[in-house]
Amino acid sequence: MPKPPHVCSCGRVVPHGERCACQIARTRARNKRHDQRRPMAxxxxxxxxxxxxxxxxxxxxxxxxxxxxxxxxxxxxxxxxxxxxxxxxxxxxxxxxxxxxxxxxxxxxxxxx
Known part of the structure; x- marks a missing residue:
């Protein structure tokens, strides 16, 4: 039996095992801020x-x-x-x-x- 979807903190219903678009956007923004402060390789x-x-x-x-x-x-x-x-x-x-x-x-x- 498939697992039920979950409700994101933004209110959207998200299928089990997936991330909401708002979560993906927050992660990308956080990573971008981190990369801007980090020295080049x-x-x-x-x-x-x-x-x-x-x-x-x-x-x-x-x-x-x-x-x-x-x-x-x-x-x-x-x-x-x-x-x-x-x-x-x-x-x-x-x-x-x-x-x-x-x-x-x-x-x-x-x-x-």
Whole structure:
């Protein structure tokens, strides 16, 4: 039996498992505000040198450390927060697939803030 729809805080009825258009718009606006304050990727250290090191690391560790899928992201186990020593410490790197990095890892980091 299908699950019933829910009522959004704006009053719209939304099918189960979906988000209301107002929720999507709020999320996009929040992300845009965050991105405007955030330094560019190259300013955070993710430059050509990082891209080369990342590709080399993924050659040796092609599988996600969490789920076993093909890895596409090199993640810093301990967030470096601008610390170059921690940024380049390969023992602080792990190979992850994009879904594990974007969902699980980011959720963990937000919980520790």
């Amino acid at each position: 190259a300013q955070r250290g993710y430059n050509h040198t990082w891209r080369k090191a990342r590709l080399e690391f993924l050659k040796y560790f092609p599988v996600c450390a969490r789920c076993g899928s093909p890895a596409t992201v090199v993640d810093h186990i301990i967030p470096h927060k601008g610390d170059d020593r921690l940024f380049w410490d390969k023992s602080n790197w792990q190979a992850l697939c994009k879904p594990c990095h974007d969902r699980q890892k980011q959720r963990e980091e937000r919980a520790h803030v």
